Amino acid sequence: MTSMNVVVCVKQIPDPAGVMKLDPGTHNLVREGKLILDDSDTYGVEMGLQLAEQAGGGEVTLVSMAPNSETSGLRQALAMGAVKAILVSDPSLAGSDALGTAKVLAAAIKRAEPDLVLTATESTDGYTGTIPVQIAELLGMPSVTFSKKVTVAGDKLTVERQTEEGYDEVEVPLPAVISVTAGVVEPRYPSFKGIMAAKGKPVDELTVADLGLDAGSVGAAGAGQEVTAVTPAEARKAGEIVVDEGEGFQQVVAYLERIKVI
């Protein structure tokens, strides 16, 4: 390939370092305040930039679905080098399940006519891990999930896919959807120039109607599952804590003896 247009799905999420909570009424994750780029998606962005460079042409377009026209996370990925973004933001999308989200993302991705779609293996806040494959099915594309190495070979990709016992080498024709694991590449830090440039890069904001989707099939209205209860789990009690002053190992030996492991 002499040119490769890549779409990278990037999720904008509440800061995982903060306190995560559910809305007591709707049981949706509270997504107020500033959202940030899901760290898991920085690997896809980096991978997309590298593959476009290797192909000798093409560009990286971001696709994100987020509430309240949120762009903070998109700006971060644009600063890394993506050229533009498609953002789907619509109040009717609150409470979407994974399939609803995949329908929205697939419709947005289609507009960019990509040769390759990259996602993370799973998002930090939702972690269903099914959205990448749902997108692939909706777009009629093959997919390889859990990819830990991706190389371009003509109009095909060669992918090392994680397995229970090691990895499989998988060949897949393009266009395809690939979900990458953390650690697949080393994400670059945005440069000062990149950060400045990102401010002027185009973000195309769309609604559900713009995408031609039926509002009843996405968001809470289209969600085919519901939360019935949220309760505190039985807490595991903390035990004995000892500060090691050279004898700490003996406590471990004694404990292992007590539980008859040795």
Place this chain on the structure above:
Amino acid sequence: MALNTIWVVVDRTGDKVASVAFELLTKARQLAGSVEAITWGDASGIADQIGAYGASALHTTGDLGGALPGPAVAGAIAAQISGGRAPDAIFLAQSYNGRDIAGRLSARIDKPALTNIVGLAEGDGGLVSEHAIFGGTEILNAKFNGSGPGIYVIRAKSFGPEESGGGAASVDTWDVPDLGAVGGAKIVSSHVEETSGPKLDEAAVVVSGGRGLGDADSYKLIEDLAKLLKGAPGASRAIVDAGWVPYSHQVGQTGKTVKPTVYIACGISGATQHMVGMKSAKNIIAINKDQEAPIFSIADLGIVGDVKKVLPALIEALQKRG
């Protein structure tokens, strides 16, 4: 019983059935009058085992010619459903292939999937699923609200496997519809990482190392201790991503779920994604130099100290005992 029929997708590597399949078959049998299993590749070689856990039938897509199972298995199941043979529920493992099949199937039959399930019970006129959220500090219950079969994606070790004493499952082949482009991903070669000793998710003792080890070479301390205790070495994601150890060592949300007699966490902070994979261990020992590390909040024994000092001393003491 609230349900008539449950289909269980049986994950496998070659002729070896993944242990989670037996867990799902056992649970399905407790919830429904009839359990049928679905797999790919040769089925006759595993029909005895599948039957022994209570499935009356084992359907296979047949040989996939190297293709990844997701599209073909989902296609075959969807074709059965549109042919009017829908079960009440479909169980899959939250594994590499399980997620692929569930995602494809969900889009094909236009039904969502409930994922990361750790418990299931009858209630509300159907099945209510249980999910551990926020690192297992809260339990969320959910259910499907539409008609048609629910897709349940279940984490390993959520249910205990128990044989039913049933005879071999009857075997037949399910047609795979023409997949077109979506079936294009093909395995060209498989690489097996060498391991010795017990398997991580089956071992009675698991010794795991994290970034607190400082460098890749220090992982040898973890391996040595695991060997002395006849256990398996594990890892946090941080050191897997750093390339110190292969992914197969990872414990946690994206890695393995373990339930050993004792879990020894060395230089691991205790991130929520790590804890969901090990907090059901019978005993937890943590060694960390930071007294505030979250891992201490679930440890039965916590040693506030340097792993590079505590581990060599512990290894030496155990070696002396012989």
